[in-house]
Amino acid sequence: MKIAQNTVVSVNYKLSDAQNNLIEDGAQPMVYLHGGYENTLPKIEEELDGKEVGYSSTLQIEPEDAFGDYDPSLLKVEERSRLPEPLEVGMQFEGMSEGSDEEPTIFTVTEIADDKVVLDGNHPLAGMALRFDLSVIDVRAATPEEITHGHVHGAHGHHHGEDDMGDGEGDHFRSQPLN
């Protein structure tokens, strides 16, 4: 079966930066619903469209097609007293960036000084060119339910429990492995 809209694609992947430093070794395959459901990066869908099991490729994706350029204005310094304790570098908080009424931004603590904390609202992979080694290991037709929900069910996917008939805020599979 060829990869096309409304197929479920399983891909073994390895993610590196442009200097070939490993970022993620993809111990679990990425499983996503193909066809513009924003389950994965559009460039990956573009690369795999029309391909079959056994296809493999190395794909370099520039920041503008991945997680955007690094935006220094998303760097904020906060009073430490405004943040919960205990506080550690790497912790993440949801917040609104100033002057924006869009989606809340996830801020990552990148530095802690005595009474100040540096929060970075950029995606951890912002500003980076990403290199994906991809290898297609499975392609199947999506079920009508998966197409309605816009995500994959089943192994590696979203499990709807027996007493969970709805599609609540459950543990939806994020085929985007980069969070």
Ligand SMILES: [Zn+2]
């Ligand atoms: Zn679902």
